[in-house]
Amino acid sequence: MNEIIQEDKAAFLYLNNLGSTAFDQFWIMVSGTAVWIPLYIILVYLLYKTFGWKNMIYIVIFIAIGVTISDQLASVFKYGIARLRPCHDPSLDDLMREVKCGGQFGFYSAHASNTFFLATFITVLLRTTFRYLPFLLFIWAATVAYSRIYLGVHFPLDILFGAAVGFFIGGLMSNLTLKTISRKGRR
Numbered sequence: 001m002n003e004i005i006q007e008d009k010a011a012f013l014y015l016n017n018l019g020s021t022a023f024d025q026f027w028i029m030v031s032g033t034a035v036w037i038p039l040y041i042i043l044v045y046l047l048y049k050t051f052g053w054k055n056m057i058y059i060v061i062f063i064a065i066g067v068t069i070s071d072q073l074a075s076v077f078k079y080g081i082a083r084l085r086p087c088h089d090p091s092l093d094d095l096m097r098e099v100k101c102g103g104q105f106g107f108y109s110a111h112a113s114n115t116f117f118l119a120t121f122i123t124v125l126l127r128t129t130f131r132y133l134p135f136l137l138f139i140w141a142a143t144v145a146y147s148r149i150y151l152g153v154h155f156p157l158d159i160l161f162g163a164a165v166g167f168f169i170g171g172l173m174s175n176l177t178l179k180t181i182s183r184k185g186r187r
Helices: 002-016 021-031 034-081 110-126 133-151 156-186
Strands: none
Touching (some): 002 156, 034 110, 034 133, 034 156
8 A cells, every 4th residue: 555655646746746836826726616617607508408497406406416425525535534635745845846735634636526526417418419528528627636736735546536436426416317307207
């Protein structure tokens, strides 16, 4: 296990040190939520056009439940595993670029989990209607996830595990949504 952690730290240092101060504000913005509000509005519009208002109620409920599970599960893992964030890890002092720092623990990334949840959820619901949307959504999720390494708040394994959890929850919740919508349509 120690080898995996050392490899994770080495990968983090490589990726984190690719950054430069000229791009720090850009990556802080990418990591934020407010900048993505126009994307969320577009996605809600596409869901509405595909499923209508009645079904949007179920879709919004399942998105809210999925994001809550994704986010809260990340907190359980963070405090249960208690792995220090890179910016709190004394072995990385003077080796990394610390642009921003968060709470003490970082395994796993809620940002990665939430964005991959949304990318998966929306992809399952809209993949047949909008051909290139899945590709764009997963590029978006990966970009947000990488921003966390760039800023110095997560290791690559934090990101990969968070992305996997988000992907799983997104698949589960989207399929539950589709089953609920199809049952309501039959009545």
